Amino acid sequence: xxxxxxxxxxxxxxxxxxxxxxxxxxxxxxxxxxxxxxxxxxxxxxxxxxxxxxxxxxxxxxxxxxxxxxxxxxxxxxxxxxxxxxxxxxxxxxxxxxxxxxxxxxxxxxxxxxxxxxxxxxxxxxxxxxxxxxxxxxxxxxxxxxxxxxxxxxxxxxxxxxxxxxxxxxxxxxxxxxxxxxxxxxxxxxxxxxxxxxxxxxxxxxxxxxxxxxxxxxxxxxxxxxxxxxxxxxxxxxxxxxxxxxxxxxxxxxxxxxxxxxxxxxxxxxxxxxxxxxxxxxxxxxxxxxxxxxxxxxxxxxxxxxxxxxxxxxxxxxxxxxxxx
Amino acid sequence: xxxxxxxxxxxxxxxxxxxxxxxxxxxxxxxxxxxxxxxxxxxxxxxxxxxxxxxxxxxxxxxxxxxxxxxxxxxxxxxxxxxxxxxxxxxxxxxxxxxxxxxxxxxxxxxxxxxxxxxxxxxxxxxxxxxxxxxxxxxxxxxxxxxxxxxxxxxxxxxxxxxxxxxxxxxxxxxxxxxxxxxxxxxxxxxxxxxxxxxxxxxxxxxxxxxxxxxxxxxxxxxxxxxxxxxxxxxxxxxxxxxxxxxxxxxxxx
Numbered sequence: 001x002x003x004x005x006x007x008x009x010x011x012x013x014x015x016x017x018x019x020x021x022x023x024x025x026x027x028x029x030x031x032x033x034x035x036x037x038x039x040x041x042x043x044x045x046x047x048x049x050x051x052x053x054x055x056x057x058x059x060x061x062x063x064x065x066x067x068x069x070x071x072x073x074x075x076x077x078x079x080x081x082x083x084x085x086x087x088x089x090x091x092x093x094x095x096x097x098x099x100x101x102x103x104x105x106x107x108x109x110x111x112x113x114x115x116x117x118x119x120x121x122x123x124x125x126x127x128x129x130x131x132x133x134x135x136x137x138x139x140x141x142x143x144x145x146x147x148x149x150x151x152x153x154x155x156x157x158x159x160x161x162x163x164x165x166x167x168x169x170x171x172x173x174x175x176x177x178x179x180x181x182x183x184x185x186x187x188x189x190x191x192x193x194x195x196x197x198x199x200x201x202x203x204x205x206x207x208x209x210x211x212x213x214x215x216x217x218x219x220x221x222x223x224x225x226x227x228x229x230x231x232x233x234x235x236x237x238x239x240x241x242x243x244x245x246x247x248x249x250x251x252x253x254x255x256x257x258x259x260x261x262x263x264x265x266x267x268x269x270x271x272x273x274x275x276x277x278x279x280x281x282x283x284x285x286x287x288x289x290x291x292x293x294x295x296x297x298x299x300x301x302x303x304x305x306x307x308x309x310x311x312x313x314x315x316x317x318x319x320x321x322x323x324x325x
Numbered sequence: 326x327x328x329x330x331x332x333x334x335x336x337x338x339x340x341x342x343x344x345x346x347x348x349x350x351x352x353x354x355x356x357x358x359x360x361x362x363x364x365x366x367x368x369x370x371x372x373x374x375x376x377x378x379x380x381x382x383x384x385x386x387x388x389x390x391x392x393x394x395x396x397x398x399x400x401x402x403x404x405x406x407x408x409x410x411x412x413x414x415x416x417x418x419x420x421x422x423x424x425x426x427x428x429x430x431x432x433x434x435x436x437x438x439x440x441x442x443x444x445x446x447x448x449x450x451x452x453x454x455x456x457x458x459x460x461x462x463x464x465x466x467x468x469x470x471x472x473x474x475x476x477x478x479x480x481x482x483x484x485x486x487x488x489x490x491x492x493x494x495x496x497x498x499x500x501x502x503x504x505x506x507x508x509x510x511x512x513x514x515x516x517x518x519x520x521x522x523x524x525x526x527x528x529x530x531x532x533x534x535x536x537x538x539x540x541x542x543x544x545x546x547x548x549x550x551x552x553x554x555x556x557x558x559x560x561x562x563x564x565x566x567x568x569x570x571x572x573x574x575x576x577x578x579x
Contacts, residue, residue: 052419077421086412092343104335105420107328133346 005188011060020046022212033189035203043212044192081150085161096130106153120148140171160191196305215312230277240294253287332422336430387539388512394471398478401435402486463542473559474535477566487577534558
């Protein structure tokens, strides 16, 4: 079988004068979690609508496990489980009635839906709640039920639009664990997110989308390492008599190192931007030791995806939200 | 075919669960027709003697049934519009189901509701002593005619649900159509008593034909020519709405 589950080639879609998608291309391999990361209005929802056969692209192709969304929408629909951004549960129905409803729509055999209902409700911590009307559910429980309904027919591809939007921390983690479990069982997950930490924590691969174009594509680690910008902060003890001179001497010494790209002094702190943190750190430490710098604390941080976004798009993530929100 | 029936049944069950778990909504829907029939019928009894020649409530019953069928059918698309607004419909449309099952399930649910409401009104009317000239068979025929009117109106409502962007517009349309269409018909007074321009409009209103047919059954008897006239007009109306709906909804649900 083709290991590529989602294949998108130069997809374009305009709404009047607005170019929602301006020729995006990507592939998602079987059993991977792929995240489309971008601010509101970047084109994420349009991409989801095309993959779920709800919107026709103007140009380009999109295939799910070899089935074209335009030529074979019925096949595509049977291969996906789509959970929209909004809560799409019905307050009048009980949890069990929801699952029964989707079992019928996806033509599941009677025995299969009962086992799967039990499994899914247990997996999402909803066991024992099946007889309650959803009207009385919390927001988190509704989202979990929504996700359970999407996976009832065990589709090879789950399409999740902003799966953790508006959820509290505990529920977010439950949802993330659930998505990881789906992946570990071999399901491919395509998700859209507005949250850096979600993309970072969850996704095997991330496409940064901005103004209808893909600005960067790769694993979160690869995207970060392309920046070559780890930061090492050295803080000297202010109580030491000559701490200012010592810090100045350290700055001069490390500025000469090959791996150091930039330094910045800020009070008792020295920020050193380096290419490879793991090689640079020992060199900086030995310089400090040679100069007997009175080190109070030392820390390093890797750039987050927000810096990655800034790097590839030339503007900050929040700015993108303002522009298109 | 098996899949289609299963999809339709699942969606119909969902709508019937709504009806069952929302009994107050049904009660409120029944309130207006019952007030019209019992109170207005009683209040205007003597005034209306000139054209009814008897019980104004029996004269009013067909109008009230038509009004109920019309109102219930016209509002029938609203839950689909809510589904559209909150994403539920997107999810349905991404499932491997026939688009027609979405429409058929809602259509059946709306008309089952209409049948139930009209039957309750009829039973209440009989309990209050309203006499129907054609008896029990005639009463069943009244229900059937109410549905025949409701079918076409339901399709109009389903079209609106898909064409309109939000439920505010829908409620506005409901508000401005229900009352005028009722008065621009023979629901409460005979056609001949309406001023010329109103009579003209009433003559293109399918509700007029449904009411005329039902009134014959309620007051006179089995008058073949009136009933045939009514049946032809209502069937043409239903078929025409089906044709329009088929064209418009195919485009909107593609």
